[in-house]
Amino acid sequence: MLALVLLRxxxxxxxxxxxxxxxxxxxxxxxPLFIPSGDETLDPSRLVMLPLQPRPLIRALLVASLxxxxxxxxxxxxxxxxxxxxxxxxxxxxxxxxxxxTAVTCVALSRAVAAANIRLLTSRKGRDLALxxxxxIAVGMQFVNFAAQRLGQAGGLGSLEPATAVVGWLPPPPRSxxxxxxxxxxxxxxxxxxxxxxRPSWRSCTGGSGAWSG
Amino acid sequence: xxxxxxxGAFDAAGAAPGDGAVPAVRVEGLWKRFGQxxxxxxxDLVLPAGKFIGLVGPNGAGKTTTLSMxxxxxxxxxxxxxxAGHDVWADPxxxxxxxxxxxxxPEGLRLFERLSGRELLAYSGRLxxxxxxxxxxxxxxxxxxxxxxxxxxxxxxxxxxxMRKKIGLAAALLHNxxxxxxDEPFEGVDPVSAQTIRGVLERYTSSGATVVFSxxxxxLVESLCDWVAVMAAGRIRAQGPLAEVRGSASSLQEAFLExxxxxxxxxxxDSLDWLGGGATGPGGTGATGTGGTQR
Numbered sequence: 001m002l003a004l005v006l007l008r009x010x011x012x013x014x015x016x017x018x019x020x021x022x023x024x025x026x027x028x029x030x031x032p033l034f035i036p037s038g039d040e041t042l043d044p045s046r047l048v049m050l051p052l053q054p055r056p057l058i059r060a061l062l063v064a065s066l067x068x069x070x071x072x073x074x075x076x077x078x079x080x081x082x083x084x085x086x087x088x089x090x091x092x093x094x095x096x097x098x099x100x101x102t103a104v105t106c107v108a109l110s111r112a113v114a115a116a117n118i119r120l121l122t123s124r125k126g127r128d129l130a131l132x133x134x135x136x137i138a139v140g141m142q143f144v145n146f147a148a149q150r151l152g153q154a155g156g157l158g159s160l161e162p163a164t165a166v167v168g169w170l171p172p173p174p175r176s177x178x179x180x181x182x183x184x185x186x187x188x189x190x191x192x193x194x195x196x197x198x199r200p201s202w203r204s205c206t207g208g209s210g211a212w213s214g
Numbered sequence: 215x216x217x218x219x220x221x222g223a224f225d226a227a228g229a230a231p232g233d234g235a236v237p238a239v240r241v242e243g244l245w246k247r248f249g250q251x252x253x254x255x256x257x258d259l260v261l262p263a264g265k266f267i268g269l270v271g272p273n274g275a276g277k278t279t280t281l282s283m284x285x286x287x288x289x290x291x292x293x294x295x296x297x298a299g300h301d302v303w304a305d306p307x308x309x310x311x312x313x314x315x316x317x318x319x320p321e322g323l324r325l326f327e328r329l330s331g332r333e334l335l336a337y338s339g340r341l342x343x344x345x346x347x348x349x350x351x352x353x354x355x356x357x358x359x360x361x362x363x364x365x366x367x368x369x370x371x372x373x374x375x376x377m378r379k380k381i382g383l384a385a386a387l388l389h390n391x392x393x394x395x396x397d398e399p400f401e402g403v404d405p406v407s408a409q410t411i412r413g414v415l416e417r418y419t420s421s422g423a424t425v426v427f428s429x430x431x432x433x434l435v436e437s438l439c440d441w442v443a444v445m446a447a448g449r450i451r452a453q454g455p456l457a458e459v460r461g462s463a464s465s466l467q468e469a470f471l472e473x474x475x476x477x478x479x480x481x482x483x484d485s486l487d488w489l490g491g492g493a494t495g496p497g498g499t500g501a502t503g504t505g506g507t508q509r
Contacts, residue, residue, distance in 0.1 A: 041328070047341075049287075049320070
């Protein structure tokens with residue numbers, strides 16, 4: 001989170017924030033497939049003997065899943081992401097709304113994926129498949145690592161701009177929650193003839209020293 | 215499928231003759247298949263209230279499937295189930311409503327393992343909507359009667375099988391249900407725990423509630439139950455009071471084997487002629503094996 005805060009105002013801050021949020025959502029979505037046992041305190045199969053109506057049960061389980069190490073870490077990362085990106089009053093308001101909304105979306109996505117795949121996850125074959133996929137992912141992470149290093153060398157995250165443009169429009173967090181604060185700040189504060197898209201900071205638009213304009 | 219013990223002589227309310235009360239469980243045309251296999255093949259059951267009822271049958275007869283469907287844990291493909299007069303599968307809310315009136319101890323009992331025994335009972339009781347003080351009082355008494363007071367602060371994950379069944383039974387009795395369903399409650403349980411469980415169940419039925427349990431141990435059913443339903447290969451072979459199902463056979467075991475048609479099977483000795491202590495076999499030790507291997 002500190003790293004994200006330090007990126008505030010940097011040219012590529014929005015890129016990092018959007019892609020990070022996208023990656024977080026993806027991680028939440030696929031987590032139940034690779035860690036089938038999950039959190040046993042949230043396992044509804046232990047509650048089947050109790051007279052619980054389905055709708056209140058779903059609501060209660062969603063709220064309960066927000067209490068835990070995973071959601072807390074996610075929230076911290078999201079706070080960092082919005083701090084890196086949000087500027088101005090409107091931006092801040094939207095950012096404050098965005099963090100819990102995104103966190104809830106991530107958790108709900110995770111539970112939805114688990115529920116949809118329940119047949120796969122409760123059978124022996126399914127679990128073996130999940131384990132195998134986990135191994136493949138671990139190997140894949142090495143490639144991601146390698147790619148990240150290459151990006152670091154090739155001069156900034158500018159090469160990821162096209163990816164950002166796409167990921168930004170995906171449902172859970174990115175453009176709807178992340179870019180909106182930034183867009184709000186930009187439209188609110190931009191003056192005619194002012195800076196390019198890469199410099200949405202109010203400082204440069206009001207003629208400041210533009211220390212971050214690089 | 216004609217009932218051997220009853221000739222279908224039920225009155226309008228579906229209760230057994232001579233009993234005007236609403237039956238504890240009424241099953242009509244229940245049907246369930248898993249892929250190609252038909253687990254429950256159109257059964258009709260009427261289990262009277264206030265009795266100790268045994269559902270017996272060999273492994274794979276469909277007892278667990280039937281009990282799961284009756285208690286709202288498994289959705290049937292076809293059929294109607296009435297527990298204490300309420301239709302279990304009428305609509306999504308009715309399943310929860312029926313569960314509030316019954317107690318279940320299923321075979322694959324899944325509990326919250328990281329709670330202690332006492333915490334588990336406190337949690338279950340509160341989730342059922344009982345007031346906290348009442349839950350704690352009942353839990354203390356149940357733990358005492360079931361001989362779990364010494365391990366009430368131990369995590370459930372550390373319990374033995376007998377203790378798990380006992381804590382499951384305590385959780386099932388906490389809300390004073392009308393009908394209690396137990397799936398093979400004495401399976402894998404040590405004799406001391408089994409005796410404790412028996413004591414609690416007998417006390418429970420003598421107060422007027424109904425207990426339905428499934429088992430394949432005939433001697434146990436014979437010693438405990440007043441009413442028996444015999445099931446094999448997804449069908450009900452007989453149901454009725456214990457004496458009627460036993461009929462003229464010397465024991466329930468005999469009657470059961472007759473009903474299921476297992477008595478006529480050729481003795482396995484005909485084909486297992488290499489088995490035994492004969493001197494001629496490659497593994498023979500010279501012991502004089504006779505009799506059972508040759509017919």
